[in-house]
Each structure stands twice: as C-alpha cells, then as structure tokens.
Amino acid sequence: MFDYQLKLSKRRKTVAIKVTPDQVVVTAPYNVCEVALENWLKSKKDWVHAQRNKLELAPSIQKPLHTRSLLVFGSVYKIEFSDIIKPVLDHESHLVYLPEELRQDRHEFRRAIIEILTDLLCSYLELCLERLSEQMNCHISAVKIREYKSRWGSCSSKQALTFNSLLAGAPKHMIDYVIVHELAHCHVLAHNKLFWELVEKHYQDYKSARIWFNKNGKKLMIE
Ligand SMILES: [Zn+2]
Structure with a gap:
C-alpha cells in the first residue's frame, strides 16, 4: 500500500485520490466505511504508483536556492555562497x-540569478548575433533581454528582437536556433512554410531544436 493523507468531507459523495510530488491525498465522504475504503485504495495501488513515476520523470523548473545548482549553457554549475x-x-x-x-x-537571490543569466546571454548574443543577422540579411533595430514566462524570443514588426534571459541555461546550439528563428521573423512574421524554409536554410536541424525546447524548456525556468 501507499501512505496517504485522509480528508473527510460532509459534502463529498465519492472518494477521490490526488497525487502530488510530495503526497497522496484521499478525500472521502464523512461516513465512509473504512474497510471498504482501504480495499478500494488497495485496488488503486498500481495507478498511484504510475502517477508518482510520471511526476518524478516530468521535468520540473529549477530551484537553485534549494538545490544549490544552476544550468549555464547546458551545464550544471554549483552555487556557493562566499x-x-x-x-x-x-x-x-x-x-x-x-x-x-x-x-x-x-x-x-532570484534577482541575482536572473541578472547572471541576462549578462551571460548578452555576451553570447554579442558574439554571434551580428554574424547571423548579416548572414540572414536582417537589419535589427534593437535587441533586448528580459525574462519571459512562456516564450523564448520575439521579433516586432520594426525588427526589434527580444530574447528570454532564461535561454542562458540552454546549450549554445539551442540558443542559436532561437536566434535564427527570431531573425527569420524579420522577413516572415507568420510561422508558415516560407518561414520554416528560411529557418532551415540557416539552422538545418531546427526540428530537433524545437523538440528539445518542448522537452526541456521547463527545466530552464527558475522558481
Ligand atoms: Zn516565431
């Protein structure tokens, strides 16, 4: 069996199980028969186990203050106070x-971490943005770096680019994909066939990069 926290409710008519990373909460009607409940929960053992595995495997956001570690360009850096x-x-x-x-x-602490990532991304962009924008024939009007919750970059109709500071946690060749993606928007704003052809011309394996961000994007977030 599994450990769980039991919550009895006068309003509930049925039993429910909620699995979170830290605990299993069982909510049941106030007058539930304890033996029947135990038996029913026993029958759900495998399901609870599977849910727990799923939660453990799912990538979660970084908690650097807790883990004392931070992703920098795809590598784990240890944090030390000094x-x-x-x-x-x-x-x-x-x-x-x-x-x-x-x-x-x-x-x-969080503010310092975001500042570190912003500086890192800034120096990386200084290294390669000029070359890539020349190669893709883009005339960028401005470059900004800020923390976004749900996007890696953006390109305005005036060709001003903004990149997510959290990108500094990703491997450099993944950051390159985002740069090429945003630069391609200088020519094509929509995500249409023409757009992806342009991206592919300058970043061949863009499909793998998109899969990488779908799979690992959450790990770049900071608590
Ligand atoms: Zn886009």
Missing part, C-alpha cells in the same frame, strides 16, 4: 559564487 560583493562565475570549475547575504533573501 564573502564577496558581486556574483562571480568560474566557467572552468562550473561554479557560481554569490554574496553570502543572498542566502537568506529569496527575492534578492
């Missing part, structure tokens, strides 16, 4: 050093 004023990154040892006082301040 007696410093500003965050420092050691790419060789895959380490992020943060000022000691951020340990106790969730809000400031």
Whole structure:
C-alpha cells in the first residue's frame, strides 16, 4: 500500500485520490466505511504508483536556492555562497559564487540569478548575433533581454528582437536556433512554410531544436 493523507468531507459523495510530488491525498465522504475504503485504495495501488513515476520523470523548473545548482549553457554549475560583493562565475570549475547575504533573501537571490543569466546571454548574443543577422540579411533595430514566462524570443514588426534571459541555461546550439528563428521573423512574421524554409536554410536541424525546447524548456525556468 501507499501512505496517504485522509480528508473527510460532509459534502463529498465519492472518494477521490490526488497525487502530488510530495503526497497522496484521499478525500472521502464523512461516513465512509473504512474497510471498504482501504480495499478500494488497495485496488488503486498500481495507478498511484504510475502517477508518482510520471511526476518524478516530468521535468520540473529549477530551484537553485534549494538545490544549490544552476544550468549555464547546458551545464550544471554549483552555487556557493562566499564573502564577496558581486556574483562571480568560474566557467572552468562550473561554479557560481554569490554574496553570502543572498542566502537568506529569496527575492534578492532570484534577482541575482536572473541578472547572471541576462549578462551571460548578452555576451553570447554579442558574439554571434551580428554574424547571423548579416548572414540572414536582417537589419535589427534593437535587441533586448528580459525574462519571459512562456516564450523564448520575439521579433516586432520594426525588427526589434527580444530574447528570454532564461535561454542562458540552454546549450549554445539551442540558443542559436532561437536566434535564427527570431531573425527569420524579420522577413516572415507568420510561422508558415516560407518561414520554416528560411529557418532551415540557416539552422538545418531546427526540428530537433524545437523538440528539445518542448522537452526541456521547463527545466530552464527558475522558481
Ligand atoms: Zn516565431
């Protein structure tokens, strides 16, 4: 059997099971027969087990304050608190050093992490955006970086590009796909056949990149 928390309700007529990553909650009518309930729950054992497996396998967002780790360009960096004023990154040892006082301040900790990712993405864009935009014959009017909840980038009709800071957690060749995608929007705004042909011309394996983001996108999010 499995451990569960039982909630009795006067309004409920049927029994329900809710599986979350931390617990199983069973809600039942107030006057439920305990033996019948136990037997019924026993019959649901495999289902509960399967639900739990599913939840464990599903990629979840990053909780860097809790796990003391952060994805940087596809690699896991360890977070260490230290007696410093500003965050420092050691790419060789895959380490992020943060000022000691951020340990106790969730809000400031998160802000520092987003700032690190924004700076990283900014320097990466400086390295390759010019080459790619020239190659794709785009005349970008502005480039911005900000945190988006549900998109990786955007391109306005005035050819101003915006990229999601959280992209800095993805491998560089995946970031390249997003860059090519947004640059292609400078020529074609819709996601039509012409658009995807243009993307493919400059990023051959764009289908794999799209699958990668569907599968791993959530892991780039920060709690
Ligand atoms: Zn698009």
